[in-house]
Amino acid sequence: MSVGLLEVRGLRAGYGTRKVIDALDLPAIAPGEVYSLVGPNAAGKSTLLRALAGLQPASGSVRLDGHELIGLPLAEHARRVTYMPQTLPQGVALRVLESVIGALRTASADDARASIEQRAIGVLERVGILPLALEGLDHLSGGQRQLVSLAQAIAREPRVLLLDEPISALDLRHQLRVMRIVHDLARERGMIVLMVLHDLEIAARWSDGIVMLSRGAVAASGTPSDAITPQALANVYGVRARIERCSAGSLQVMVDDVLEGTGSPS
């Protein structure tokens, strides 16, 4: 047993009789590490994340710190793992602060009121949206909503944080901000972060490890430079691409062409 590790072995999940991911193994992820799930549409990324979050039936083994998570009651599971969906619903008459307080209150009804309020305010400060604390959720921009969503998720101080496309609707500035917060939180709190991303360069820059999925199976995994290769991109995305490094050392993906008759059917 390895202390604090998230270990996924032989995971199967899907919708009804349709299996989306089948007998999937992930590399063991250590506390403080950030992993990105990448791959084309319909590769099973969100299904995998939801299965790990306990939001849909799954079989196989998901162990955290040596303890099996599959089959745990939802409340027990949620104490260890928090999932952040892609969007925050529209038309909700709640203020930013009370939405975070609500997230905490659902989890820990026994905590004192003052302690919950302080924690919620602390999280807003940490995410940099304290000035928005009393704004209505419906009056926020897409980027601000994503930060509130992140604040709700991290307020619960999970051991594992699962983020489903956390930067998909964000401008460059907000993308950078979210990734930095997530990365720093993982390091500071020893939190395991697994997120679905479409931008390979951002994934490479901010992740310790990459898992590239194709048709519900792992097509490549490892460090960013091991997983994101021209061959993997050709096999998984059906594109001819070059991988280079910029002067700052960041990995750059340059797609030159689409390879006919290869890659994901989607």
Next chain:
Amino acid sequence: MSTTTHPAPPLDRDTVLAAYRRIVARRVATVAGLALLCVAAFALDLVTGPSALTPAQLFGGLLDPQSLTPAQSAIVFQVRLPYAVMAVLVGAALSLAGAEMQTILNNPLASPFTLGVSSAASFGAALAIVAGISLPFVPADWMVPLNAFACAFGSVLLLQLMARWRNTGVETVVLLGIALVFAFNALVAFVQFLSSQESLQQLVFWSMGSLSRATWQNTGVLAIALALVTPFSLLAANRLTSLRLGEDRARSFGVDVNRLRFFALLRVSVLAATSVAFVGTIGFIGLVGPHVARLLLGEDHRFLLPASLLTGALIMSLASVASKTLVPGVLMPVGVVTAIVGVPVFLFLIFRRPERT
């Protein structure tokens, strides 16, 4: 909505905390204010009526029943008081049921009326009136409400069953509810077609919804139902608030959403079925009550649920007053009045919604 405006954005933790606590205090004060308004509307409902009973005589009689003549005593204790108490209880029950329904179905138009509960109750009542069904040990005048309750309760359970059958989403539940409305309305029309003229008259009057069916017995039954259900609703308040942030998010916070929905719909069915069984079809309270509460207090269900209960009671008490005063000397069925008051409010709510882009 209570989340629309605020002064310049506060920047430090203490300022934010103080501002948030002021908002919470204001909400507590709003709920208390609604409770006071309910008491005032209840008192107005008590003193309103065709008989020449002064407020002083009425309230004096409540404190000292010996001060009233037998006729006055009958008016106060057999008519005014049970009708006014029933108005408060029915309004509170339907509005609380509507608030929970709107949240668990994620649909602002959900209410016991729009999802078939009232139509099912009408069908149950129609069967009892026309077929004259009787059960051993059940008094004859309880058969109509009992049958109405059974059908209304059954309709929500049917809704639950269909929803769980193939694990359908909330949109499908709403569509199924609308299908139930049409199905039960068609069945009521069929029973009406077959019924005698006398039964038809009774049936039409029943379906209008009237407080004149209030007795101390049925008022007591509804009071007990409301007293039993409300604490469970309030205990679910935090989980219901989380559900407003999305089903997946709520589940990720550890909320068993299926269980929450099942028990909320069970509470809704008890409240709505008991209400409509005793007073008939009362529309719009279950829809408008929660909307008014939401506009005043936002969607923190710790405040929304008690406020919905109070706004429902308040609107219903005022509708009861209107039913006695709109046409002098005539007690109109309150169900007619709530619809007249409800439609403009409903239209206002629809048209003030922001346009979708």
